[in-house]
Amino acid sequence: MFHAIADPTRRQMLQLLADNELSIAAIAKSFPISRTAVNKHLHILAEAGLVSRRKAGRETRYRFNPEPFAELKTWLSFFEQYWDERLAALKHLVEADEESS
Incomplete structure (x- = not known):
């Protein structure tokens, strides 16, 4: 968990997801990094149990845990x-x- 929250981008993602369930595309719009990089950050947060993910049609949506x-x-x-x-x-x-x- 400490590794996951050590990165400022991931901390910002957690704040963004605190009140919203968002898709990778919606999250990526808030950051000056590639969608691939956003996906990697979300993977680390999910591995730490700090976000949950669910499939909604063709997209994956993330929520703060x-x-x-x-x-x-x-x-x-x-x-x-x-x-x-x-x-x-x-x-x-x-x-x-x-x-x-």
């Missing part, structure tokens, strides 16, 4: 306690430095 992000949020929430502790320590350090000046 938010479930992996919910799992990521749950995983990251464990680490928030450490971030909060470090930020509190930094705040204390800065305030102590300001008082001594």
